[in-house]
Amino acid sequence: MSATTQSPTTASPSRTPSAAARLLGDRRLPVAVTALLFLVMYGVGLSRYQNYGFAEPQVFLNLFIDNGYLLVAAVGVTFVILSGGIDLSVGSMIGFTTMFTAWLVERQGLPIVVVIPMALAVGAFGGFLMGYVIHNFEIQPFIVTLAGLFLFRGLCLVISKESISIGDSSVSSMAQAQVSLGMGFLSIGAIVSLGVLAVAFYVLHYTRFGRRVYAIGGNEQSAMLMGLPQGGTKIAVYTVSGFCSALAGLLFTLYIQSGDPLHATGMELDAIAAVVIGGTLLTGGSGYVLGTLFGVLVLGLIKSIIQFEGTLSSWWTKIATGVLLCAFILVQRFMTTRKKT
């Protein structure tokens, strides 16, 4: 797109960019690569485990059911990374929300309908506080959200050292509800996560707020000179991330029907990995939230292929995630240098 037309090689009218150069300069390429990777992996799965029922539509739908919470968390992280920041408190916030919800429902006897808005408010407020400190005191996001990581994990343990299982009937009926799609079904959590994705897509690409997020991530200095309210946008981005983490925590609570102080340890890494694999530039300012969806699906597919494989052990998930992460970071690196020169 614009990147290719601005590059010096195309400045002389005699030379038009080749198809390959145009393709490599296209910002949508990383997303396309991830989508292609997903299709290839799915194809490999189909050919290898055809006799084990891999081809059933429900296996595909289960990717959304089993990774809905990760998708929601990753969407929140996408906002932060697009704005050029980072949020390490995601996993802790998810763990805290499971604990908070389980404690209020089981120990305090509050109905889940009352607890859900409370949990979301707490998450959004936590994100707001972190954003406030980051913007107003100019402390690096990395260290502020690290403090958030410690704080929320600590608060989990303050609530209870042991896990609290949820036996509440309205929660379990909500968790077990199936939304039929004809060829299979989705859980409520999966539907909510797709809804969040749709809202995020709209906000990032069709609203003023979304443009500001991209502008600040692209170049904070020029965004400021343009008169964009960068402070408000930054704080809002962390608030969105906190809200999404809390929502992811609620979905995780539904999925696992318990609160545990060690739930979702390290999930911020999965979320960041999904965003990176989805093609969002870690320096901010470039990327698509739909890429994040593919990032999450690729990570989910690794897990289900390892399940189907049976003999492979779970640690291969981590290694495969690391290798993919590395490959995509290097691809991004080459693409950004190409754009600069």
Add this chain to the structure above:
Amino acid sequence: MTTSSTTPSRWRALTHHHLFWPVAVLVLLLLVNVPFTPDFFSVKMADGHLYGSLVSIVLFGSPLILVAVGMTLVIATGGIDLSVGAVVAITGALACSYISDQADQGALSGVLLAMGLGLLAAVVCGLWNGFLVARMGIQPIIATLIIMVAGRGVAQLITDGQIITINSEPYKLIGGGYWLTLPFSIFVVAAVVAVTVVLTRRTALGLLVEAVGGNAEASRLVGIRSRRIKIMVYAFCALCAGIAGLMISSNTSAADGNNAGLWIELDAILAVVIGGTSLLGGRFSVGGTVVGALVIQTLTTTIYTIGVPTQTNLVFKAAVVIVVCLLQSPKFRAKVFGAKFAAGFAARRRAGQAAAPAGSAATAESTAKMEVS
């Protein structure tokens, strides 16, 4: 020192020293323990070993000090290394699985080989991080994230997902043994810290590291091989983490790919920040980091001894991170204490750091005066 002969200026020189606040916090934390455990400072002799709270703080804090010292240099170059926890796990896993395969687990040669193997793997991880950061130009947080994610998987792969327990006397020495009545790990830490201080403060290396952290491009233009220095620093950091990994696995006589060194990178970064090294890079204090690591370990011990439920440990740590970072932020100081105080404080800090390599508090004072006036 010749200029400050009167008592008030000596006091000022002391409070302006870059180690003053970290040490003050450490002393304060240690004193908090006294009302709860009256014999906190007493050190007893039993079985030819020294026992006491102070000894155990240093013993249990050893791995953290090592990791934090390596992290200090990485942060001084403007980077950060998130992979140290995974490197700890890999090193321990490799060494322990090698020893457990030996017929005679107590054989010194086998143990030395196992340690060498573990440390080699650690250095390879560090070189990889350095390669990504210095050669490929990837942000340090992201570059080291790769090994942070994949490393634990590798460690579990090495141990086959199990916790490998070993029974080897020579290996036990590194993390759990005693030598000359003191825990052996104290000597290891002392040696690493001494080597680091000598290399960075008695040679130009420290200056070069700070130059790279201050402005990598400018330092390259004046002829410093900034890329090579960055790679070296990441390798050194991983080596320190590797030694810590040997220590942790030796202390428990087991390799746990999942939990060994979990969150140690965060504690190490915290130690570096408490020690007065800015996360922006460009200057560092190894002494401050050692004190910072001791502060964290003392905090943990204090929480145990005063009977606060141990689970609030993390909340305390979060509070410490926030307070330390807020105090380091010029904007926060300006808003809370007023602009004048903040300016004075900033000048004092800058002066203290500028003078730190020279090791003279007197120059710090004179520069501070110059900057204020």
